[in-house]
Amino acid sequence: MSPVVIALDGPSGSGKSSTARGVASRLGLAYLDTGAMYRATTWALLQHGVDVEDADAVAAACERVVIESGTDPAAPTIHADGHDVSVAIRGQEVTDAVSQVSRVPRVRERMVALQRAEIAESHGIVVEGRDIGTTVAPRAEVKVYLVADPAARAARRAAETGEQSAEQVSATAESLARRDVIDSSRTASPLAKADDAVLIDSTTLSLDEVVDAVVRLAEPVLADASERAR
Numbered sequence: 001m002s003p004v005v006i007a008l009d010g011p012s013g014s015g016k017s018s019t020a021r022g023v024a025s026r027l028g029l030a031y032l033d034t035g036a037m038y039r040a041t042t043w044a045l046l047q048h049g050v051d052v053e054d055a056d057a058v059a060a061a062c063e064r065v066v067i068e069s070g071t072d073p074a075a076p077t078i079h080a081d082g083h084d085v086s087v088a089i090r091g092q093e094v095t096d097a098v099s100q101v102s103r104v105p106r107v108r109e110r111m112v113a114l115q116r117a118e119i120a121e122s123h124g125i126v127v128e129g130r131d132i133g134t135t136v137a138p139r140a141e142v143k144v145y146l147v148a149d150p151a152a153r154a155a156r157r158a159a160e161t162g163e164q165s166a167e168q169v170s171a172t173a174e175s176l177a178r179r180d181v182i183d184s185s186r187t188a189s190p191l192a193k194a195d196d197a198v199l200i201d202s203t204t205l206s207l208d209e210v211v212d213a214v215v216r217l218a219e220p221v222l223a224d225a226s227e228r229a230r
């Protein structure tokens, strides 16, 4: 039987990673952060001095990058070319370049193939990103599209990083908006809500409330799958 897939998509900072990890932990499922895979690829390309504005150079260089994801929701890991890049990929240099890299079709083909392999190997998985419900796993049993007001997203990010001055919050809001525009307007599988995804607006919800809402959607599907497996 193919594993149950919970697809969680949405714009930057809408709460996908925190929600996906919470749901996977509660339900005993694996967890895949596909954004971390695009970030790790970007880190490797920057290390090699590739100009990320040059789509042909990115497409050629990405062939040599080896990405490995650990899918334990309690301790997810990400390696690029054998290096643990879990901290480095959250830095500003990678954040500023990742949308340019992830719009290159060859990069996406490679990432989608890796993501589908992780899904196939799992016993059931929560996968979060931008194109999971539309492209990576269009037959996912549960699809959620998570949104939150731009101001709430910027404020949450600021609380997380400690960069809470008015200038810093406004710079964060601009960075989120810039990535939203590139992610939604690229030709290759843009950020989009799948027609059959459930929309959750987390602006006024706590993280626990969002996790509860997704768990409620997933529980009957998992019960059904375990019944069929008997």
Ligand SMILES: Nc1ncnc2c1ncn2[C@@H]1O[C@H](COP(=O)(O)OP(=O)(O)OP(=O)(O)O)[C@@H](O)[C@H]1O
Pocket: 010, 011, 012, 013, 014, 015, 016, 017, 018, 019, 035, 156, 157, 159, 160, 202, 205, 206, 207, 208, 210
């Ligand atoms: N419902 C919520 N209420 C309050 N804070 C939240 C909520 N959901 C997430 N957060 C916080 O918002 C911040 C961003 O969340 P998270 O990293 O999960 O978003 P994301 O969509 O995965 O972001 P990115 O796309 O940039 O990886 C984190 O500090 C997280 O703890």
Ligand SMILES: Nc1ccn([C@H]2C[C@H](O)[C@@H](COP(=O)(O)O)O2)c(=O)n1
Pocket: 012, 013, 034, 035, 036, 038, 039, 098, 099, 102, 103, 128, 129, 130, 131, 132, 179, 183
């Ligand atoms: N499925 C995905 C996941 C991520 N991306 C791109 C777009 C984001 O700007 C970038 C980083 O993702 P984040 O860590 O912020 O979730 O990666 C994508 O194109 N498709």
